[in-house]
Amino acid sequence: MNQGKNIKKKIFNDPVLGFITISDSLILKLIEHPYFQRLKRISQTGLTYYVYPGSTHTRFLHALGATHLMQLTLQVLKQKGVKISKDEERAASVAILLHDIGHGPFSHALESTLMDNIHHESLSITFMNLLNNEYNGELSLALEIFRDKYPRKFFHQLISSQIDLDRLDYLKRDSFFTGVSEGNINSERIITMMNVVHDELVIDEKGIYSIEQYLTSRLFMYWQVYFHKTSVTAEVYLIQALKRAKDLIKDCKKIPSTSTLSYFLNKSDFSQLNAEDIMYFSRLDDTDIITALKDWQFVDDEILKILSQSIIQRKLPFSRISSHPKSDEEIRKLKSKVEEKYNLKDGKYFVHQNKLNIFLYEGKMQAIKLLLKTGEIVKLQDLGNPVFNNESNKYICRYHLCFPRDIL
Amino acid sequence: MNQGKNIKKKIFNDPVLGFITISDSLILKLIEHPYFQRLKRISQTGLTYYVYPGSTHTRFLHALGATHLMQLTLQVLKQKGVKISKDEERAASVAILLHDIGHGPFSHALESTLMDNIHHESLSITFMNLLNNEYNGELSLALEIFRDKYPRKFFHQLISSQIDLDRLDYLKRDSFFTGVSEGNINSERIITMMNVVHDELVIDEKGIYSIEQYLTSRLFMYWQVYFHKTSVTAEVYLIQALKRAKDLIKDCKKIPSTSTLSYFLNKSDFSQLNAEDIMYFSRLDDTDIITALKDWQFVDDEILKILSQSIIQRKLPFSRISSHPKSDEEIRKLKSKVEEKYNLKDGKYFVHQNKLNIFLYEGKMQAIKLLLKTGEIVKLQDLGNPVFNNESNKYICRYHLCFPRDIL
């Protein structure tokens, strides 16, 4: 503890977790970096605020929150006797701070529309590498942890696993801002139960009920919030609008868009990311998408116009979520109806079915492990729990379907 | 109560007030109207999220919340024996729902930059008139109430006074989303204490402490949140950026902007609002401003570039808030320094002092009245309270100053 003078630090006021104090100089610099400031313009839950109007919080706040939880967790582990060096502490905090730095506007699905096959995690790595150069290698250990190359596995598990701090933050946070209070998880309690054995993350035995409650709350948040039919629908239409815009551009039609979005609509091959790609991506945020949709309400392509209006003016199509999918035949019929009704060649932009997959608990690849009082380590699914057993290790599937109301 | 069938209604999930149920068909239609949907893209507290990153809630949610409080209040008043007709109930709810319908992006200050002297309340009236035409006069009574032309004054007082439901909602709401928990007011308790005598709004005697606590909490929110030096600074720079953009356009320079914002940057006389003005205004929201600032980071006008970068990348100038203003002479000197340092003709865009005014309690024009148990009605300031007396009926002033850090 530096006695005698005030250490530079910044305190953020988080309505969910309270005061978040950051005193590490590298982390402070990273927060001030334009790459990270961009996250202030990327909402955490995309179009979910169409259903839960309070849910306008950003990835910026989520990243700060997760970093705060990392600091708490490392304190807890150190108090339990786990040796953690200052370097590891900084690296783990940096890694969680930047885990979403490569996240684009709206959902992952949107990324794949705009940038083909690029996953946001690989973009995060790209950004971290750039920052690592800028800060003379100070992020090397953070990168190792993030990429799961560091031998002490638990650091990576805190960033990416079934009980990582990413989830512990966003589930609690999304519950808070949506007002879906019964999805509230007790991140603090779970953190208190964390422990490390052989450099692997485990949960103290008495935390078992908290883990179970956490897993069922997560499932609940999926059904009630993330997979809410209305926000899924809005997102589907958003993706269709961007696809239509790309198709129009391929056909040499001119449509308005911001200079940044324009770059992505006009380029199709992102298999080799270059410096220009990254520069443009670092400027892309929610406002580019919304600005485009607002303008596209008035273009003279009927398809793009309808899609954009239905999002901006919230005139959404019929939608439902069901355990049973419509057959291909039925989908084709719906498309025909649309084609006829709207006099279109292809109804594909308006009729959509997609699969919503969710694990209650994934026990095979990344089982949650419990540290019994006896010292023994047991997987959650091997404790004889009727719910979290080897059977629960499967996807729960639902099917989302949407199509224009006027073909009903 | 229509027995036997389900009345159409919509339930909104508000993290602040809980479930908000709307069952009036007119109100439901107004909420779905694109004019009102626009409020989803207008943040309630502007750039305050630069200081309080959770504060990203919208005017849409605030308007719903205030409408909910109106419904509660009218129930309370009816239970106290105040006669309120179905028509009045609907009209009062519509009036509060739409009280901000003419609000532009960011603060009132921005409105005056973009549209000269137009106050958002007169824009709200314009919008309400348009909607009144669209809905065949169904908003006439709401308009009367909103414009304070209705003889039963308390309806207007619930929409605009020192204890109106606008404030009861936004103070509570802003406290919630900023995390400034000590600014929390108990809107529900104050509503419970409301009463009506001779068609004027009064507060039951035992509510006096709640009113006092409400007024001091409001003052606290001003110092801690609304007048926080950093968000005031960001807003000052935002206004300067727009002014600079207008000046450049006057000089026939070309700068990028959305089609909607372009309209306002290019037009200077709004003394007579026409249909086109309103149409464009109905499309203007936060994304137009942010998109422009993002692009302006790369224009070749040095002034606009710096202003835009400092906002988007959050590289804000030095700022302070003080009880004592700098003299005109001192301000001039600061400007000279900026002119020299940046080689500019005019430093006015970068050096700024402005006055922050706030009433603790405004006793003269719109005193809060208390209904004593004896039946007597007394003004708050006449109750011998050491704080809320006739002396408190004055502005508290502070002076905000900002200028580039590198001239220090």
Added chain:
Amino acid sequence: MNQGKNIKKKIFNDPVLGFITISDSLILKLIEHPYFQRLKRISQTGLTYYVYPGSTHTRFLHALGATHLMQLTLQVLKQKGVKISKDEERAASVAILLHDIGHGPFSHALESTLMDNIHHESLSITFMNLLNNEYNGELSLALEIFRDKYPRKFFHQLISSQIDLDRLDYLKRDSFFTGVSEGNINSERIITMMNVVHDELVIDEKGIYSIEQYLTSRLFMYWQVYFHKTSVTAEVYLIQALKRAKDLIKDCKKIPSTSTLSYFLNKSDFSQLNAEDIMYFSRLDDTDIITALKDWQFVDDEILKILSQSIIQRKLPFSRISSHPKSDEEIRKLKSKVEEKYNLKDGKYFVHQNKLNIFLYEGKMQAIKLLLKTGEIVKLQDLGNPVFNNESNKYICRYHLCFPRDIL
């Protein structure tokens, strides 16, 4: 609505549910009755505050809360077109207000110790009958509902079923006061989803996830709070202390106790409740028990002394909760050790194993029914849910064991 004069009403400030307004004159009188005021001295969660020190709330507050939820529920149902008369509304509210009026101090287990086989629900009926006489039959319909004799079943189901308002209040309330925030249920959402078909309580289809979340949260509260080994242990010792006291009195030993508790310690046959029994019971509350234990710390019976000290001074025995019971043989051995160590004839007061039973979901006797959008009514367990199926219709068992630490 009586216009023109203030209706007498009382507003209670509930930290959990907000303002609770009671304006029914009969209910106001019942709340003021000494029978009901007694519930202010009966804690809701017994000795749970030994583990969760905030959990000191009373059955008085719980009863008010449940009554508030009843008022909300009946509003919701009426808005959905269910016909409910003023008399039914009052009766349902009275019935839930008084559902615990016959509850004794601490747990149900204690009742059976002090009063043999009397269940608190039959005592509640006895008290309600007395009140019905006192108020000239005004409680008759409430009694009918409470005893499930009223043809419109849903009223009783709101008071006693798997989704009754008793549970909707106490689960939320106990989560709040214990600080076990992840057990928080959203009572308001569930109520919003309630409906009535053929006079039976059903849940609207879209409420299914809320119901599932509610059932798992309930289970969680059982493991984390109600069956917490420490509070179960304290309660077991409390029962043993009272048994020992009764045994000593049977042997004509004199031990101190309040006049009220004395009555119950000295009488053994409660098979026919008489007026005196009821009078004494109406005076019995937590303070009688605690006062006795405090005095019993200093009696000259070693067994009673140790039991009392271990509760009052919180020097609790070893305890554990396990899926597997100890065999009778092992229990006998533990008792022998105690007998030897403490030089006692019978170790039964100190060594205890008991079964903790809990349903995740009881689908056979009182299935939760869902109202599909198609109009069809389906039982929860018939919806193909992997968790809440016909298999979940069984007790989950754990075994609680406690014995003195010094025989380990």
Added chain:
Amino acid sequence: MNQGKNIKKKIFNDPVLGFITISDSLILKLIEHPYFQRLKRISQTGLTYYVYPGSTHTRFLHALGATHLMQLTLQVLKQKGVKISKDEERAASVAILLHDIGHGPFSHALESTLMDNIHHESLSITFMNLLNNEYNGELSLALEIFRDKYPRKFFHQLISSQIDLDRLDYLKRDSFFTGVSEGNINSERIITMMNVVHDELVIDEKGIYSIEQYLTSRLFMYWQVYFHKTSVTAEVYLIQALKRAKDLIKDCKKIPSTSTLSYFLNKSDFSQLNAEDIMYFSRLDDTDIITALKDWQFVDDEILKILSQSIIQRKLPFSRISSHPKSDEEIRKLKSKVEEKYNLKDGKYFVHQNKLNIFLYEGKMQAIKLLLKTGEIVKLQDLGNPVFNNESNKYICRYHLCFPRDIL
């Protein structure tokens, strides 16, 4: 940090402050001590739960909370460069943990009734001395701090001053449990603003608004909660009941009471506390008082009977709070009416007026000092604030009056 093994610690679940972790072995032992366990049976806000039924929390929880705040505060101060030794840290925590250890049941007023002139702080010192003996002098430094004999004043100021941690805990806590949410203070923010200069506690300049808000919230809590006329009335009657009981005993009447309470009712001179006094006091808690009142409902002294019934059955007399006292003459008349009506020699037990005094801010003896950015230290009242100036350094007075309803 002891690496490699689990340090013994205990985590308390506080609904107000979250998890409270105690790992100091001495503090853990003190918490387990019967003296401290007694605080579980002493409610924090006495009969306030007659008005706010959720307010049943105990001094046990408050003491833990204040200790938690001490731990937070010392971390903040150390991060600001204030040197604090391990011994000081433990001592400060022990001192705040035990600050109320000598508190009797119900209010301070009650103490003076039962034990004449003994203030609970001197009793706390007595208990701390006993514990200091028991733990071989380990509490010596804590005692020094508590008694303000330690040269580094700020430690004592954290325990007893206008911004001590006692208040920072109980104001927040009482706001939480009463549901008077607008009295909520942000203890965490104030702690973050604390600093130490020349071993004196100061507040960083930017904390000024938080301090003002804290002081007005405190005043609000006094009017709304602590001085609520109903709980003051209940307490006045409680004191009268005990006075009457003492008077009866002086007259050699026999009345029931617990053995512990009996000791205090029978003894009148406590000017020299002896070991027996302390032993009995260490057993005295709320249950002794309530048990006595319950029994006294049935004694044959009319005065004691009425007083006790009116408390236990909540049939409270008329009461009011006013800025202006009744004259002695008027009080005498009210007493005469009571004497006549009830056929009593002395109406003093039933008619009562007392003065309620509260400082908004006490600037003379213990001014709050602010540390300006310039390094200067200024008293709050010297900052030109219109509310907290030298004038506010005076008592605000109200007068509470109560008398039986049937003499109106």
